[in-house]
Amino acid sequence: xxGIMAVKGxxxxxxxxxxxxxxxxxxxxxxGIAIKDCNGIKAFKSIGYISELxxxxxxxxxxxxxxxxxxWATHGGVTIENCHxxxxxxxxxxVVHNGIIENHKLLRSDVLAGVVFYGETDTEVIPKLIEQxxxxxVWQAFRSAIDKLNGSYAIVMMCEYDDKVYFAxxxxxxVIGKGNGFVVSSDVNGLIDCSEKCVIEDNTLGYIDNxxxxxxxxxxxxxxxxxxxxxxxxxADKGGNEHFMIKEINEIPRALQSTYNSFLKSEVVLPDxxxxxxxxxxxxxxxxxxxxxxxxERVAGIKSECVIASEFIYSNYIVREGTVGIFxxxxxxxxxxxxxxxxxxxxxxxxxxxxxxxxxxxxRICDSVLYIDVGVEVCVASTKAYTSQVLMLxxxxxxxxxxxxxxxxxxxxxxxxxxxxxxxxxxxEYNDLFNLDIKSYLSKVRGVSxxxxxxxxxxxIGKAVDYITALEGALKIKEVSYIFTDAYPSGELKHGTLxxxxxGSIVIAIATQGGILLDKSKNAIHEICAxxxxxxxxxxxxxxxxxxxxxxxxxxxxxxxxxxxxxPNLNSLxxxxxxxxxxxxxxxxxSVMKGYNPDKPRNLAKxxxxx
Ligand code: F6R
Numbered sequence: 001x002x003g004i005m006a007v008k009g010x011x012x013x014x015x016x017x018x019x020x021x022x023x024x025x026x027x028x029x030x031x032g033i034a035i036k037d038c039n040g041i042k043a044f045k046s047i048g049y050i051s052e053l054x055x056x057x058x059x060x061x062x063x064x065x066x067x068x069x070x071x072w073a074t075h076g077g078v079t080i081e082n083c084h085x086x087x088x089x090x091x092x093x094x095v096v097h098n099g100i101i102e103n104h105k106l107l108r109s110d111v112l113a114g115v116v117f118y119g120e121t122d123t124e125v126i127p128k129l130i131e132q133x134x135x136x137x138v139w140q141a142f143r144s145a146i147d148k149l150n151g152s153y154a155i156v157m158m159c160e161y162d163d164k165v166y167f168a169x170x171x172x173x174x175v176i177g178k179g180n181g182f183v184v185s186s187d188v189n190g191l192i193d194c195s196e197k198c199v200i201e202d203n204t205l206g207y208i209d210n211x212x213x214x215x216x217x218x219x220x221x222x223x224x225x226x227x228x229x230x231x232x233x234x235x236a237d238k239g240g241n242e243h244f245m246i247k248e249i250n251e252i253p254r255a256l257q258s259t260y261n262s263f264l265k266s267e268v269v270l271p272d273x274x275x276x277x278x279x280x281x282x283x284x285x286x287x288x289x290x291x292x293x294x295x296x297e298r299v300a301g302i303k304s305e306c307v308i309a310s311e312f313i314y315s316n317y318i319v320r321e322g323t324v325g326i327f328x329x330x331x332x333x334x335x336x337x338x339x340x341x342x343x344x345x346x347x348x349x350x351x352x353x354x355x356x357x358x359x360x361x362x363x364r365i366c367d368s369v370l371y372i373d374v375g376v377e378v379c380v381a382s383t384k385a386y387t388s389q390v391l392m393l394x395x396x397x398x399x400x401x402x403x404x405x406x407x408x409x410x411x412x413x414x415x416x417x418x419x420x421x422x423x424x425x426x427x428x429e430y431n432d433l434f435n436l437d438i439k440s441y442l443s444k445v446r447g448v449s450x451x452x453x454x455x456x457x458x459x460x461i462g463k464a465v466d467y468i469t470a471l472e473g474a475l476k477i478k479e480v481s482y483i484f485t486d487a488y489p490s491g492e493l494k495h496g497t498l499x500x501x502x503x504g505s506i507v508i509a510i511a512t513q514g515g516i517l518l519d520k521s522k523n524a525i526h527e528i529c530a531x532x533x534x535x536x537x538x539x540x541x542x543x544x545x546x547x548x549x550x551x552x553x554x555x556x557x558x559x560x561x562x563x564x565x566x567x568p569n570l571n572s573l574x575x576x577x578x579x580x581x582x583x584x585x586x587x588x589x590x591s592v593m594k595g596y597n598p599d600k601p602r603n604l605a606k607x608x609x610x611x
Contacts, residue, residue: 009181027072076120275322332360
């Protein structure tokens with residue numbers, strides 16, 4: 001959510017521009033770059049994607065320092081005035097910021113009374129405060145200004161008084177890279193051409209001259225820990241695909257393999273005597289939590305509950321003895337999830353993180369961490385991270401089961417032991433997962449997408465875990481195609497939603513559960529088809545299984561009111577991982593058919609670092 005960049009060194013302008021392009025998924029309302037050369041500082045701003053900045057001529061300029069920003073508006077509309085970098089009244093001090101300054105209104109009317117503001121952002125108070133406090137010592141003025149701020153921030157500042165880059169961080173990520181010069185960025189994706197990185201700790205501030213200097217709030221110097229850059233963290237290109245979304249869906253099998261390997265290498269530490277598991281996340285990661293609950297209850301046989309992070313923060317959560325918290329976040333930077341962890345820790349809960357991003361904030365505040373290791377996920381809509389989060393939660397449910405029931409007898413075994421307590425999945429069944437043929441769905445998906453694209457609403461149904469897949473599928477489709485989409489448990493249709501079904505309605509029905517659940521799913525499908533609706537059935541059971549419910553008499557003749565998308569027939573524990581894939585593909589295809597950019601849905605951004 002908002003990307004910030006700064007480069008001090010050769011090629012600063014180009015470095016900031018290219019870095020911003022890699023951070024664009026954090027926000028894409030507007031963008032700006034300020035450049036310092038021997039004549040002073042000048043700024044270039046544009047509305048829309050980063051590429052619009054090129055038209056301002058910014059790339060024809062050069063300078064020893066440049067700072068830049070790609071915005072996801074929180075305070076004030078999408079206007080040039082509100083676009084970062086923001087400056088002091090005398091235009092000598094320039095700032096980019098990610099986060100929210102909660103006391104900005106108070107500061108405007110109090111310390112900054114009489115100061116002229118050109119925009120509505122909370123950020124604009126920062127350069128103005130620094131200007132107020134400047135009496136010849138920039139570092140002192142910067143610290144005084146930071147002292148006045150409440151809220152969350154990652155801030156980068158440069159000025160005409162010296163050649164330093166100043167930065168501060170509180171509850172918003174910031175990382176510094178070293179190569180030919182220094183690079184400051186919201187995340188590692190901005191650290192192009194850097195050989196080492198240093199993750200800036202929370203509640204610290206500092207500056208870069210010829211070296212990096214970091215201090216805590218009491219100006220105690222902090223030791224700098226340079227870490228070699230991980231090649232994989234900067235592989236953010238589309239690899240010949242039209243969009244990141246399709247690239248990332250195609251990567252699902254490889255990502256699952258990587259998650260599995262990461263699990264085998266991990267050493268997750270669990271407390272003894274777990275009796276209750278609390279799972280917390282937002283959006284897609286919350287849906288993974290719902291899947292996690294179903295695995296933990298099925299495999300480990302203990303009570304689990306899921307809470308949406310933004311709800312957990314303000315809930316009166318009653319902790320029971322033996323509660324373990326699992327916090328799921330692809331980015332590891334989602335503000336709601338981080339706040340939920342802080343609350344859980346205050347309540348004395350042992351916290352386990354499941355994340356994709358090494359050194360992200362979540363990894364620093366949880367007691368134990370599991371990495372899904374799927375490589376960078378650039379598309380705002382999460383796909384490969386979701387399937388891998390679900391796999392990781394399934395594998396974790398096995399660890400919990402062993403801890404509780406096996407008393408060490410099978411702890412040394414790799415998965416697939418036959419003690420009767422643990423996951424019963426054989427190695428070849430995992431291989432089927434790692435070799436899924438994503439392309440095999442494409443022709444079917446195209447056909448159904450051509451029908452969906454004409455609709456303005458869409459429903460998804462499923463029973464048990466298939467209902468969770470329906471929830472995640474509905475989120476994905478509405479997120480990138482802007483079609484109103486909702487999900488219901490199949491059995492709930494007749495309690496209200498069936499009134500929405502009419503001739504031509506389309507319902508995606510996920511039916512991967514066998515036995516009585518399959519019969520019940522078929523009933524729901526028939527209820528829809530009998531009322532003129534059309535069902536797109538996603539299932540591993542043979543198509544013939546559904547013939548009796550999708551063929552209906554329309555008064556004149558028997559008509560088929562269903563389409564069928566076949567899934568591979570895997571172990572039932574693995575079905576939730578494969579059943580979402582055709583729905584992800586439908587979301588992508590419909591979005592592209594409607595002429596949208598699925599990688600950057602309107603009003604959204606990846607890595608939601610504000611509450
Ligand atoms: C939807 C999506 C979001 C994220 C949510 C949490 O496709 O990507 O709903 O899942 O914003 O993000 P993380 O997992 O980074 O905490």
